[in-house]
Amino acid sequence: MKKTILILVTTFIILGCKNEKQSNGKLNIVTTTSMITDLVKNIGGEHINLQGLMGSGVDPHLYKASEGDVTKLASADIIFYNGLHLEGKLVEVFEKMKSKKTIALGDNLDKSTLIGSDYFASNYDPHIWFNVDYWIESTQYVAKILSEAIPDKKPIFTTNSEVYIKKLKNLKTKLSSTIETLPKEARILVTAHDAFNYFGKAFNFEVVGLQGISTATEAGVQDVQKLSAFIIENNVKAIFIESSVPKRTIEALQAAVNSKGHHVIIGGSLYSDALGNSGTAEGTYIGMFEYNVNTIVNALK
Structure with a gap:
């Protein structure tokens, strides 16, 4: 630097x-x-x-x-x-x-x-x-x-x-209309890191990230085990990777959950700290947000 x-x-x-x-x-x-x-x-x-x-x-x-x-x-x-x-x-x-x-x-x-x-x-x-x-x-x-x-x-x-x-x-x-199609008890968003807390506050989701607010912090074994227990306890159907964060941590979380007899899927990749490719709908703020919400709702229904 x-x-x-x-x-x-x-x-x-x-x-x-x-x-x-x-x-x-x-x-x-x-x-x-x-x-x-x-x-x-x-x-x-x-x-x-x-x-x-x-x-x-x-x-x-x-x-x-x-x-x-x-x-x-x-x-x-x-x-x-x-x-x-x-x-x-x-x-x-x-x-x-x-x-x-x-x-x-x-x-x-x-x-x-x-x-x-x-x-x-x-x-x-x-x-x-x-x-x-x-x-x-x-x-x-x-x-x-x-x-x-x-x-x-x-x-x-x-x-x-x-x-x-x-x-x-x-x-x-x-976005509010789309989210209203998802039952309130299913509005639990588990992602790679804590990027979605403002989204959760605005649209009444409980948001849990495997890593902290900054991706500079690494998730450890205890973090994975603690979050896997939370997923099982709350019967979470899907967890999400992020386009700007390596997917290995979420894959490790999925493996930990599945090893305990609870099936959880990876519901898709969300855009968190960056937009999608230029020239695509997801390459705009509005398109990114619509894509994220549709992905979340479809996976958690």
Whole structure:
């Protein structure tokens, strides 16, 4: 990480620490996670130069900036990131970028409403995108920041944000209707790590992760045995792997449950810390959320 920071500082010096626009005159915007990239794209559209650092299947908890990322960050006018220590390996880089406008979406939220954690450095669960209302607030925040940076495009950013917020509200209604088809006693979500607590709080699911909030923590034998007992006791039908987390831990959990005479299936792979492939429905925030809920409900019925 120290080497990365040194490269970053050197790159700043070469570029003169200026917020250089590309030849098309648009501001350079850099985002970290694919969820944030999708959000900013919906607001900024063709009026910004947008580059995302993390693609499909990338775990932001463990992500380290490459030299190519350093160049992108050094040439950025605005950097949008999640904050709340989600991008653990990049936080120190952002703190060194005093001349850059770094925007953490988590900083805009009322901390008293966030889910706390005694086991994570920030004391807050960083997976805020699984609360649609938080994503609506983040949409408004991004539109505000972009409007301040490019005042003549404010009407466009405002309109784009209003259109996207309407889509997010419709998404929330649609998800609620789908979840209502699942009996309340079946609403137990077991996944690889604690990424879905905001989802659980919003849609009345009991959520249990094999690993903690950060995937930097490893699940041990005792964790597997404890969770397997919980699955059997609550007659959980399905457990889920995650696209950005190795599936071996969930496969070990399934084996532990089945060895005790209780059959549990792997209900599918959920998108947790990253969207699906670009160009697919799951490569968008709305498509990802719809896919996740349909997968969960179909497996637990």
